[in-house]
Amino acid sequence: MFDLSAYNTFNLTVYAQSGRVIAVPEDLEQPVSGPFIILGGGSDVLFTEDFAGTVLINRIGGIELGPKLDPEGHPSSDESQASHIMVRVGGGVLLDELIATLIEHGICGLENLSLIPGTVGAAPIQNVGAYGVEIGDLIATVEARDVFSGKQITLTQEQCRFGYRSSIFKEQGWSTLFITHVTFKLPLNFEPRVNYAGLQSCEFKNAAALRERVIALRNEKLPNPKYVGNAGSFFKNPYVSAERVAELKAQYQEVPCYPQSNGSYKLAAGWLIDKANCRGIKHGQVGTWGKQALVIVNLGGAKPHEVVALAKYVSAEVRNKFALDLVPEVRLYGKHGELSWDQI
Numbered sequence: 119m120f121d122l123s124a125y126n127t128f129n130l131t132v133y134a135q136s137g138r139v140i141a142v143p144e145d146l147e148q149p150v151s152g153p154f155i156i157l158g159g160g161s162d163v164l165f166t167e168d169f170a171g172t173v174l175i176n177r178i179g180g181i182e183l184g185p186k187l188d189p190e191g192h193p194s195s196d197e198s199q200a201s202h203i204m205v206r207v208g209g210g211v212l213l214d215e216l217i218a219t220l221i222e223h224g225i226c227g228l229e230n231l232s233l234i235p236g237t238v239g240a241a242p243i244q245n246v247g248a249y250g251v252e253i254g255d256l257i258a259t260v261e262a263r264d265v266f267s268g269k270q271i272t273l274t275q276e277q278c279r280f281g282y283r284s285s286i287f288k289e290q291g292w293s294t295l296f297i298t299h300v301t302f303k304l305p306l307n308f309e310p311r312v313n314y315a316g317l318q319s320c321e322f323k324n325a326a327a328l329r330e331r332v333i334a335l336r337n338e339k340l341p342n343p344k345y346v347g348n349a350g351s352f353f354k355n356p357y358v359s360a361e362r363v364a365e366l367k368a369q370y371q372e373v374p375c376y377p378q379s380n381g382s383y384k385l386a387a388g389w390l391i392d393k394a395n396c397r398g399i400k401h402g403q404v405g406t407w408g409k410q411a412l413v414i415v416n417l418g419g420a421k422p423h424e425v426v427a428l429a430k431y432v433s434a435e436v437r438n439k440f441a442l443d444l445v446p447e448v449r450l451y452g453k454h455g456e457l458s459w460d461q462i
């Protein structure tokens with residue numbers, strides 16, 4: 119049995135049948151037999167029970183800087199003309215460590231994503247985003263290997279079909295791909311993205327200052343999984359029609375809603391949970407975080423079924439109050455592999 123306690127940030131005591139660390143892509147040449155789950159940092163997964171299969175843990179390292187590009191996207195031999203740089207990163211590198219390293223080298227673009235836990239290889243899967251930036255916008259290519267056939271493929275940004283917490287890697291038929299490397303195209307000049315609450319009224323002289331602010335904001339609001347088990351936002355923010363927003367506004371003037379280019383509106387799931395009286399609640403050893411209701415926390419020694427029960431309770435309360443269905447952002451796994459929300 120392979121202990122998964124250190125490989126899920128919910129800090130649940132669960133086991134897989136076996137586990138393999140993948141340190142270089144060639145480690146995937148040994149074929150996998152039977153069910154498998156790929157894991158990076160385990161910061162976006164909920165194991166609802168022990169897993170009767172193999173976990174493949176991505177620890178492929180390496181950060182390769184270059185080439186530099188001019189504003190037209192051509193390799194630039196003249197340093198002073200270079201506006202961007204390509205950076206190829208091993209999927210097992212921690213995203214936050216990458217951001218810190220890039221900033222040290224004067225490379226910008228990812229600073230708004232500071233302190234998001236997990237690995238670079240997992241980041242394209244749900245197109246991680248925070249403070250107005252989504253990682254897919256800065257990705258040039260993703261390299262992956264099929265764990266059964268060993269076939270290696272490279273997808274361009276367009277082929278990855280990035281959307282809100284989604285990408286091609288979540289679509290049916292793409293789940294046997296192990297992301298080995300991600301190549302970013304990043305700006306060399308600091309262009310702050312500060313149109314997000316908490317950053318708007320500030321001036322930042324460089325990417326390091328913006329990173330520092332993002333870290334401070336996140337530390338104020340979110341529990342650190344080192345001390346309090348959690349997997350970040352448990353549910354996705356729901357999208358609704360303009361008519362639905364008007365109905366909500368008639369009842370709750372202050373409802374936070376963000377217009378989208380297709381005419382729909384994004385609602386804040388945390389606000390809905392709060393209004394459904396589920397912020398800071400505790401059921402046994404599981405609760406929702408007082409400073410951000412969207413985060414479900416393991417208060418110590420929680421069992422997987424308790425986390426599931428609380429998540430179901432919260433979503434039922436939101437449905438009762440707003441007639442809206444919350445969908446988990448966290449990936450759910452059971453004995454034989456991934457489960458849908460309806461299956462748990």
Ligand SMILES: Cc1cc2nc3c(=O)[nH]c(=O)nc-3n(C[C@H](O)[C@H](O)[C@H](O)COP(=O)(O)OP(=O)(O)OC[C@H]3O[C@@H](n4cnc5c(N)ncnc54)[C@H](O)[C@@H]3O)c2cc1C
Pocket residue numbers: 127155156157158159160161162163176209234235236237238239240241243244245246247248295296297298340341342343348349350351449
């Ligand atoms: C405190 C906290 C705050 C968070 N804040 C944010 C946030 O602001 N924004 C945000 O978007 N997310 C956030 N998250 C969620 C999480 O950090 C991201 O989803 C992250 O990308 C997960 O990385 P990981 O390496 O831990 O992936 P894991 O949890 O190990 O895996 C997540 C999924 O990706 C798959 N996967 C992992 N690696 C690979 C690979 N190499 N190839 C193929 N599939 C793979 C797994 O099978 C699983 O389905 C937060 C989580 C926590 C705990």
